[in-house]
Amino acid sequence: MNSMATDTADLCVCHRDMATANKIKDMASNIVHITDLKEFIGHPGRNKIGLLLLNLDLDTKEELIESIKQRQPQLLLVALVSKDMLENPEIRFLLKNYFHDFHTYPLDYPRLRHLLGHGLGMARLHVPNHAGRSPSTANTIMGESACVEHLRQQILRLSECHLPVLITGESGTGKELVAQTLHRNSPRAARPFIAVNCGALPRQLIQSELFGHEKGAFTGATHRKIGKLEAADKGVLFLDEIGDLPLEEQVNLLRFLQEKTIERVGSHQPICLDVRIVAATHVNLEDAIKEGRFREDLYFRLNVVRLKVPPLRARGRDIQLLAHAFLIASRQSRVLGFAPDAERAMLTHGWPGNVRELMNRVQSAAVMCPGRYIRAADLELGQSSSASPDCLREIKELAEREALAKAICQSQGKMSYVAEQLKISRATLYRLLDKHSLL
Numbered sequence: 001m002n003s004m005a006t007d008t009a010d011l012c013v014c015h016r017d018m019a020t021a022n023k024i025k026d027m028a029s030n031i032v033h034i035t036d037l038k039e040f041i042g043h044p045g046r047n048k049i050g051l052l053l054l055n056l057d058l059d060t061k062e063e064l065i066e067s068i069k070q071r072q073p074q075l076l077l078v079a080l081v082s083k084d085m086l087e088n089p090e091i092r093f094l095l096k097n098y099f100h101d102f103h104t105y106p107l108d109y110p111r112l113r114h115l116l117g118h119g120l121g122m123a124r125l126h127v128p129n130h131a132g133r134s135p136s137t138a139n140t141i142m143g144e145s146a147c148v149e150h151l152r153q154q155i156l157r158l159s160e161c162h163l164p165v166l167i168t169g170e171s172g173t174g175k176e177l178v179a180q181t182l183h184r185n186s187p188r189a190a191r192p193f194i195a196v197n198c199g200a201l202p203r204q205l206i207q208s209e210l211f212g213h214e215k216g217a218f219t220g221a222t223h224r225k226i227g228k229l230e231a232a233d234k235g236v237l238f239l240d241e242i243g244d245l246p247l248e249e250q251v252n253l254l255r256f257l258q259e260k261t262i263e264r265v266g267s268h269q270p271i272c273l274d275v276r277i278v279a280a281t282h283v284n285l286e287d288a289i290k291e292g293r294f295r296e297d298l299y300f301r302l303n304v305v306r307l308k309v310p311p312l313r314a315r316g317r318d319i320q321l322l323a324h325a326f327l328i329a330s331r332q333s334r335v336l337g338f339a340p341d342a343e344r345a346m347l348t349h350g351w352p353g354n355v356r357e358l359m360n361r362v363q364s365a366a367v368m369c370p371g372r373y374i375r376a377a378d379l380e381l382g383q384s385s386s387a388s389p390d391c392l393r394e395i396k397e398l399a400e401r402e403a404l405a406k407a408i409c410q411s412q413g414k415m416s417y418v419a420e421q422l423k424i425s426r427a428t429l430y431r432l433l434d435k436h437s438l439l
């Protein structure tokens with residue numbers, strides 16, 4: 001066996017014929033060659049391998065493949081197989097249940113190069129620590145689309161300063177994850193990150209939850225309580241669903257933002273605090289201001305810098321990347337991946353519940369799906385009329401939405417650039433954004 005390169009997602013070729021193996025080895029770097037599949041299990045560097053190209057014949061033992069997949073569920077298998085073997089039920093079973101793709105003899109090297117390139121790309125999505133981000137690591141913003149990359153850049157820039165941040169975005173898009181990332185990358189990382197859901201606090205307790213109280217401040221206040229703001233001193237207070245904060249508490253929060261001091265309920269002793277406020281909302285605060293439910297002065301204090309988290313449906317291929325990561329994180333090694341109809345359905349679904357919905361659907365499908373590959377129906381996307389774009393109208397709709405989402409990502413949300421790039425008027429652009437719920 002050759003020495004193993006240490007880079008991520010290497011390729012292993014399992015082929016008895018040296019000449020064929022050598023030709024394949026010339027096609028890419030970081031390729032290792034073995035002549036017998038049994039060698040794979042004992043190899044010390046096998047965890048670094050993302051793709052296994054295997055000459056599939058009747059000698060190939062299912063138990064061996066099964067045992068390799070058990071140990072390394074993220075490994076993708078690609079078969080080299082003769083055309084007549086495709087008629088064999090055992091070979092068909094193996095291909096269907098264990099392989100990501102196959103190529104038939106005689107080898108067409110340009111096609112094989114393309115297939116391996118694609119396979120390695122997919123494998124890299126599965127390999128832990130790819131680009132420093134492990135799909136199984138909780139609390140990591142995953143995604144490679146331009147809009148997620150832009151978000152990451154903004155977070156890094158904002159991490160250094162202490163300004164309040166307002167995070168907007170639909171429910172389940174990852175607003176809390178953004179707030180945590182902001183904290184983790186900031187000089188406040190060693191100090192607390194305290195999260196409060198303003199919509200979940202009982203109205204009568206909000207003030208004492210946020211500002212704390214002294215013993216005897218009200219009936220039932222049997223001892224002094226430190227509030228969330230005080231607990232977050234030198235760190236970050238994340239106020240989720242800020243639009244749900246009652247008006248009286250909005251005044252108190254505004255006072256804290258202006259004066260940087262609080263008073264516990266039942267005390268007039270000001271306490272000086274250094275807390276970075278990061279707020280999030282999935283509702284439009286401008287509308288709430290118009291309706292008198294949100295104070296404009298507080299809005300301006302919170303909205304010093306705004307981070308907009310894009311909806312999942314605008315992130316294109318990130319949907320598949322996240323789905324694969326959630327599948328790996330589910331540790332259901334029995335399931336090898338997604339069937340093509342599921343991949344298509346994921347791209348066409350509107351994802352009203354965003355990343356949370358995707359995670360839930362994948363987790364549930366990983367446990368419940370009867371086969372080796374998750375199908376659209378396992379994700380409960382099978383019944384959706386748009387799950388399989390097999391008529392021209394649906395294919396056009398999908399292409400239109402993908403083009404819009406891509407342009408929005410590339411232009412970082414600047415609609416005039418999007419219209420220019422797509423060579424459409426702004427009126428048409430807004431009509432299309434509305435149609436595809438991308439506004």
Ligand SMILES: Nc1ncnc2c1ncn2[C@@H]1O[C@H](COP(=O)(O)OP(=O)(O)OP(=O)(O)O)[C@@H](O)[C@H]1O
Pocket residue numbers: 139140141142143169170171172173174175176177178240280282322355356359
């Ligand atoms: N880009 C991402 N990569 C990995 N996981 C993500 C990503 N975005 C969101 N998640 C996961 O999706 C789930 C929902 O995210 P989060 O709670 O941050 O959303 P939210 O916008 O704050 O939701 P809500 O508005 O309902 O409070 C979490 O489990 C989070 O870890």
